Amino acid sequence: xxxxxxxxxxxxxxxxxxxxxxxxxxxxxxxxxxxxxxxxxxxxxxxxxxxxxxxxxxxxxxxxxxxxxxxxxxxxxxxxxxxxxxxxxxxxxxxxxxxxxxxxxxxxxxxxxxxxxxxxxxxxxxxxxxxxxxxxxxxxxxxxxxxxxxxxxxxxxxxxxxxxxxxxxxxxxxxxxxxxxxxxxxxxxxxxxxxxxxxxxxxxxxxxxxxxxxxxxxxxxxxxxxxxxxxxxxxxxxxxxxxxxxxxxxxxxxxxxxxxxxxxxxxxxxxxxxxxxxxxxxxxxxxxxxxxxxxxxxxxxxxxxxxxxxxxxxxxxxxxxxxxxxxxxxxxxx
Amino acid sequence: xxxxxxxxxxxxxxxxxxxxxxxxxxxxxxxxxxxxxxxxxxxxxxxxxxxxxxxxxxxxxxxxxxxxxxxxxxxxxxxxxxxxxxxxxxxxxxxxxxxxxxxxxxxxxxxxxxxxxxxxxxxxxxxxxxxxxxxxxxxxxxxxxxxxxxxxxxxxxxxxxxxxxxxxxxxxxxxxxxxxxxxxxxxxxxxxxxxxxxxxxxxxxxxxxxxxxxxxxxxxxxxxxxxxxxxxxxxxxxxxxxxxxxxxxxxxxxxxxxxxxxxxxxxxxxxxxxxxxxxxxxxxxxxxxxxxxxxxxxxxxxxxxxxxxxxxxxxxxxxxxxxxxxxxxxxxxx
DNA sequence: CTGAAAGCGCTTACAG
DNA sequence: CTGAAAGCGCTTACAG
Numbered sequence: 001x002x003x004x005x006x007x008x009x010x011x012x013x014x015x016x017x018x019x020x021x022x023x024x025x026x027x028x029x030x031x032x033x034x035x036x037x038x039x040x041x042x043x044x045x046x047x048x049x050x051x052x053x054x055x056x057x058x059x060x061x062x063x064x065x066x067x068x069x070x071x072x073x074x075x076x077x078x079x080x081x082x083x084x085x086x087x088x089x090x091x092x093x094x095x096x097x098x099x100x101x102x103x104x105x106x107x108x109x110x111x112x113x114x115x116x117x118x119x120x121x122x123x124x125x126x127x128x129x130x131x132x133x134x135x136x137x138x139x140x141x142x143x144x145x146x147x148x149x150x151x152x153x154x155x156x157x158x159x160x161x162x163x164x165x166x167x168x169x170x171x172x173x174x175x176x177x178x179x180x181x182x183x184x185x186x187x188x189x190x191x192x193x194x195x196x197x198x199x200x201x202x203x204x205x206x207x208x209x210x211x212x213x214x215x216x217x218x219x220x221x222x223x224x225x226x227x228x229x230x231x232x233x234x235x236x237x238x239x240x241x242x243x244x245x246x247x248x249x250x251x252x253x254x255x256x257x258x259x260x261x262x263x264x265x266x267x268x269x270x271x272x273x274x275x276x277x278x279x280x281x282x283x284x285x286x287x288x289x290x291x292x293x294x295x296x297x298x299x300x301x302x303x304x305x306x307x308x309x310x311x312x313x314x315x316x317x318x319x320x321x322x323x324x325x326x327x328x329x330x331x332x333x334x
Numbered sequence: 335x336x337x338x339x340x341x342x343x344x345x346x347x348x349x350x351x352x353x354x355x356x357x358x359x360x361x362x363x364x365x366x367x368x369x370x371x372x373x374x375x376x377x378x379x380x381x382x383x384x385x386x387x388x389x390x391x392x393x394x395x396x397x398x399x400x401x402x403x404x405x406x407x408x409x410x411x412x413x414x415x416x417x418x419x420x421x422x423x424x425x426x427x428x429x430x431x432x433x434x435x436x437x438x439x440x441x442x443x444x445x446x447x448x449x450x451x452x453x454x455x456x457x458x459x460x461x462x463x464x465x466x467x468x469x470x471x472x473x474x475x476x477x478x479x480x481x482x483x484x485x486x487x488x489x490x491x492x493x494x495x496x497x498x499x500x501x502x503x504x505x506x507x508x509x510x511x512x513x514x515x516x517x518x519x520x521x522x523x524x525x526x527x528x529x530x531x532x533x534x535x536x537x538x539x540x541x542x543x544x545x546x547x548x549x550x551x552x553x554x555x556x557x558x559x560x561x562x563x564x565x566x567x568x569x570x571x572x573x574x575x576x577x578x579x580x581x582x583x584x585x586x587x588x589x590x591x592x593x594x595x596x597x598x599x600x601x602x603x604x605x606x607x608x609x610x611x612x613x614x615x616x617x618x619x620x621x622x623x624x625x626x627x628x629x630x631x632x633x634x635x636x637x638x639x640x641x642x643x644x645x646x647x648x649x650x651x652x653x654x655x656x657x658x659x660x661x662x663x664x665x666x667x668x
Numbered sequence: 669c670t671g672a673a674a675g676c677g678c679t680t681a682c683a684g
Numbered sequence: 685c686t687g688a689a690a691g692c693g694c695t696t697a698c699a700g
Binding site for chain 1: 693694
Binding site for chain 4: 363390391
């Protein structure tokens, strides 16, 4: 498989490589119109497509950014990807999407791969263990923006939900419907650290603000496999909760599975709100009230932040945090 | 942001670029152990990471394949991506995922981008309009494998579901439960061409094989927005269907929305089977019987086919078709 | 208005 | 066992 090179075009058009290159880069100022046309025709005839590797090597920019998501199977991730992609495309950047699959080893591989491929910057859902790697890259002046999480030790710009607010909105929704015994369940593993901590904090604060009693038994962070059993324990308490906030989409699914299996009635037996909107929220019986993240906006902001870093001298950047505003979608589970 | 180059390492270790390069490429045969150690230490000290652009330019291989999905929001797509990725990682290849977003213009851009970035091959869910581009690439000897669709004019290897079988399994499931008035609805736009045609063909054949009457009114391919109204018309026929096969996950969602809105009871009023397993199938009330594609296997086979093409002289390849076996997941909607 | 030359950061065949 | 040299396919500052 032989590829056409710039020199083939040059020979075919009877000009030098330089001139073809000028043409490719749109520098027509000093080019005779007939030269221009000849080159255009040669490119057409030979079906020439420039080698981006060579160009990038020379120009020291790939016009490409890397995106590492923690888990591509989450709707949140795919929506964020879509949004980043839309914005980058407008700005003339490509994206390379990688799926770390909740696995720090994979994450590290991808970080290195993307860096080796000379991406101009990185947007990532940082998993956990690779904080030093990120800091090292940042110290080299490599543009990075985090999504969904803050890493306090790292001081790197982040875009994430106003998680405390999200929990607060949910609690207040329950309170407005006169629920008093309110529980929250989050994952400890699949849910990345920042959202979990902040959602629990927000929950606690909101409970206090509403002068409700904060019952430790109503407040659980457990591994994915234990969600159902944990919920079961709650429901078997002397005073079981009458409302439960699912810390993310995954928790919600587990709760609904348990609820279904045990023929518990929503909202009569238990009211439910989930953080993260899910495609089946409308389809469930009854439709589930959810707190939606502004994924489209968050993706766009992350892309903007990163492209700004790339364009400016990234050494001089001020890192900052953007908080997406949670929005409640009222349906019939509460 | 200055990056460390191979020459920096060479100087630091007191050897030549060549020797560092030999080290990087694992050719230790003729290398003194102390040279090896010195280089290792220099790489460590300088935090050197090779520039993959330069290497690929020289080696004429990027060890990277491109994956273009028609729509990344489909579960099918993300599962296929995961599977391709797993397999490629094992074989030492990276993947670059792109989302054509059902848009031929985007698709074309991505094809060109990936080709420009010198990916070693391409796995794609071909949308429609870019068949000539694909053929052109293939004629140049560029390895391509299609997913989910066959393009008869192109003779390019494809991996896709045994769609006729999938429809047949569904019809037989209905028949085994004594349903006679069986309908099928597919999308005409979002559903890519091959699956739709083949699923409808399989449906027709199965109806005939089971000596049922093939009612034209029970057989509809419509745009996404018209699914609900089309289904409504069906249900208002003198003899409405008693069972309906949803041509894909998207159709299923639309049908369920309508069914829910109109308080139709599954399976008493209408039995439902969906092609494509969906995350909420278990959660719906009643749980929905679905026909699952072996996504993991299909992704793996596609990756294998492509890597074979890449390794062999791709000019000599025999193109072939792999059909994934559909599997019924019996739940309670039929 | 166009071309010759140098160089981006690697790898590799070959010389010693 | 190691290094000098050429070259991958481009771009760019400069000469003319």
